[in-house]
Amino acid sequence: EAVTPQEYTGIKIQITEFAANAQETISKAGVSTDGKKFFLVAATLRPETMYGQTCCFVSPKIKYGIFDAGNGNYYICTERSFKNMCYQKLTPKRGDFSSVLDIQGSDLIGSKIHAPLSKYPELRVLPMETVLASKGTGVVTCVPSDSPDDFITMKDLYNKPEYYGIEKEWADVEAVAIVKTEKYGEKCAEFLVNELKINSPKDSVQLAKAKELAYKEGYYNGVMLLGKYAGEKVEAAKPKVKADLVASGDAFVYNE
């Protein structure tokens, strides 16, 4: 675990329709959803890739909280992360990190979402078993073009929908070419997963290698293929896309 503080961009992914299990948990708790907006908050280091989001991952095993974020907005994330947020002036009241209710990740799967900047207007919440409760918000947005972990997880979901208890079509979302590098082409995650012969989301050693290679190459030698900063280097575009997302209210800076 890194000892230096990590700065994430917290992407606000709105739930447009809760999965039936989530709806039931919420109703049973006597909580009304009328007039409220619910957002999964995904912690990312690559805000410039948000054009290529194809789903939002939660861990079925993690317990999430639904937290009042003020002005009718509610965040869904781990308690640990909302607690951090409440000491970073990102919530209505410093020191208050009590949830409105708790919800198991498995209950959220299948919920319909709207992810800011994504080429796809409607996506689903899907399971990722390798999400750590101890990092970020416990919510990971999926960008299979540039993240080897996301690519291999999406592929596994598509190949084994029954095993994961999802509809195959939820995982049938094509990766979007966002960043180009000389070395790895337009979809570096797919390239590296094939190159390193990674077959499973559990292949953690090889995935760590692929992640390192993809991240460095993308950051230092990548060029944006789409969006407002198409043609610019990733290094230059990253802070600008991040600032735009923050300005539009679709994201905030979150440290841990």
Ligand code: A2H
């Ligand atoms: B990144 P670091 Cl396109 N458990 O966002 C597992 N992984 C998590 C997580 C958690 N609780 N919270 C965040 N992450 C992922 C985009 C992305 C990311 C791309 C390429 C690489 C990449 C889309 N997913 O990360 O351990 C999130 O995935 C590779 C560095 O703090 C987040 O950024 O260094 C990244 O890991 C944070 O990793």
